[in-house]
Amino acid sequence: MEQLSGGEMVIRALKDEGVKHIYGYPGGALLHIYDALFRQEDVQHVLVRHEQAATHMADAYARATGKAGVALVTSGPGATNAVTGIATAYMDSIPMVVITGQVMSFLIGEDAFQETDMIGVSRPVVKHSFSVQNPEDIPMIIKKAFHIAESGRPGPVVVDIPKDMTAPTDRFDYEYPKSVKMRSYNPVSRGHSGQIKKAMDMVLDAKRPVIYAGGGVIMGDASAELTELAQLLNVPVTNTLMGLGGYPGTDRQFVGMLGMHGSYEANMAMHHADLILAVGARFDDRVTNGVDKFCPTAKIIHVDIDPASISKTIKADVPIVGPAKHVLQEMTSLVKNSKKQLEKEAIDSWWQQIDEWRGRHGGRFRTDDSDKMKPQQVIEMLSKVTGGDAYVCSDVGQHQMFAAQYYKFNKPNRWINSGGLGTMGFGLPAAMGVKMNFPDEEVVCVTGEGSIQMNIQELSTISQYNIPVKVICLNNGSLGMVRQWQDMNYESRHSQSYMESLPDFVKLAEAYGHVGMKVEKYEDLEAAMTKAFAMKDRMVFMDITVDPFEHVYPMQVPRGSMRDMWLSKTERT
C-alpha cells in the first residue's frame, strides 16, 4: 500500500474527494501541508490576502455548485480570521470544509505561539468539527468532514490538525475510504409518505394557498421540482432572500421576495393566505415580522430537512422532515394522480386579488425626488445588460436588498449573498470563488462603498489569478441601511453612518492593475456598463454615485404583521 505522510494525506484526500481548488493562507502550523501541496499538481491553491476571504471563496463555490468548498488556514490568527466566514456559511447552511493548522499536539494548552483552541472558538458556528489525534485517521476524518458538510442540512465542518500530525518523516498506509457510516449521524433521505399525503389533501382544499420557498430549495437542488408543482397547482410562489432563483423570477406566478423588504404583493398574499406551503425555509425573524401576528388565517405545512427548523418559531400544522427534492416530487405525483383538484373559482379569485395588489405597488420607486441616480435603476440596468443571467454576489446593506428586489433571477444558485449572518465583506471574495469555477459566466459583485472596504485587499488576489469579476459599487457615501434606520427611528441622527475620506476607487482599482470606472449620471450608465461587461478578461470596478437619501421599500413595520409595511417615506399600509 502507498505510504504517505500526514501532510501528503491531507492534500491527497482532497484530490480523491474531487477538490480542484482550495483557498488559503500559509503559516507555521501548515508548513508541512503547504510543502505537500507544492509537490503535486492536482489540487490548485488560491492565495488570498486575508483568511476571511478564503472562507467566503470556498463558501461561494459551494453556493454556486452545491459541493463543499475548502479553505486552508493556519493556527491562531489564521483560524480566528476564518471564523466570520465559517459563521456566514453556518447561518446559511452552506457545505464547507475548513482545515485549520494547530500547534504541535504536545504544546496544546500551553499558550504556545499562534495557539488558539479552534475547536472551542468555532464550536457554536460549525455543523461539526474534528481534531486529528493520529495521522492515520486523516483520510477517514476528511471523508467524514465532506459527508457531514454536504448531507442532511449542509454546514461547515472544521478539521483541526496539529503540526506534528503532518510531519514528512512519519509515513503511513494511505487509502481513501469509499464510503462512511456513522451510527450517530443518519440524515433522512425521504419524507414521511403519510404526512405528505395529509399535506396535499390540505393543499387541495385551500382557497388562498401560497408557496413560501427558501434556501433549502437551492441547496437541495429542488428548483425544477418546486417549479413543476407550483405550475401544476397554479398557486403563487414567494421566495426568501436565500431562496431567490429557486422559482423563475420573471414568471407570472412569482410574487417576489417576502419579509422585511419583501414585495407588497408577497407580504399581502402571505398575510391573507389560508394555506402556506413552506419548503426549505425557516420562518426567521426577517420573514415573519411579529410572530404573534403572523398569517392569522393560514394553516402551515412545513417541509424541511432539519427537524429543529420545524415549529421553532411558527408552529407547523403538518410537519414534514425530508429533502425538498424528494418531498416535492412525491407531492407532484400525488396531485397528478388525485381526483380532487384545487377549486378553480377560488384560485381565480385569489389570483385576481394578488394581481390587484401587484398593480397597486409593484416595486415602483420615485426618480423625480432627486437629481442623483437611483440605486434601483442601477440594478435594473445590471439585470438588462447581463440578461438576468449573471451570478450576482452581493455584500450586505441597502444594495443587497435592491439587488434582491430588482434583479430577476430565473435560475437557482445565481444569487449569492450572506442572508443569515449579514456579513459585510462577503461579496468580493464570493464573486472570486464563483468566477474561478465558472470562468465563462458573468460574475458580478454588487456592493457599497462600506462593504467593499471590508475585503478590498482581495483586489490583489484578483490580479494574481486574473479573476475578471465585475464590481458594481453603489456609492452613496454612507452606510445606507444604518442611515435608513436612523432616518426612520432616530430622527435622522446619523451616528457614525457617514464615511468621510473615501478612497478614489477608480485609482485604487488601477493601482491593483484593474480597470476603474466612475459613473455619476444615469444617462451614462448603460454605455458604461455595457463597456465594462465587454471587457471579458479584465476586472472592472464600477464606482457608481447614487442618491444618498434613498430608502429600501417596502419595509415592514417592526413587530407588526406581514402586511404592516412602509411603502415609501410617506405611505403606510
Added chain:
Amino acid sequence: MRHIISVLMENEPGALSRVVGLFAQRNFNIESLTVAPTEDSTLSRLTVTTFGSDKVIEQITKQLNKLIDVVKVVDLTEGDHIERELMMIKLKANGQMRAEIKRTADIFRGQIIDVTPNTYTVQLTGASDKLDAFIETLGTAHIMEVVRTGVSGLSRGEKVLSL
C-alpha cells in the same frame, strides 16, 4: 415544567462541551447535568434536568439530536421513569444534634459515612425532592458542605435507551 433528558452519545473528546455549549448558545437552562461512560466504553450517557415550556423542550431535544456526537435522546419525563440523585452532606454534629442528625438520616435512609468529633457526613440517595427535604428538615444552620451528583434516570420496565 421540569424535564429529565437522557442522552446517549459518542465517548469522544469534546462531545460534552458540544452539549453544554448548545445549552448556553441557545439560552436553554441546565439545572443539573451528569455524565459517565456506559458498559460500552465507546458510549457515554448524559442526563440533564431542565425547565422550559413544551416548545423549548421540543427544541432542546431536536437540537441535541442534531449534534453529530449524539446517538439518541429521550425525554424521560414523557413516560414512567425512575430518577435518583446522590448527595453527600457534611454537618456540624455537636451535643444533642449528633443524635438528631443520626435519627433524621435513618428516617431518610441515609448513611453516615464519615465521623469526626465535631462532624458527620451523611450520604443520601433518592429523587431530588427527597434530598431537598432532608436539607430543609435539618436546617441550613448545621450544614457545612453539600455536594450532589445531579439527577440520573431511566425509563421503567422494558423500555431502554441503547443502540
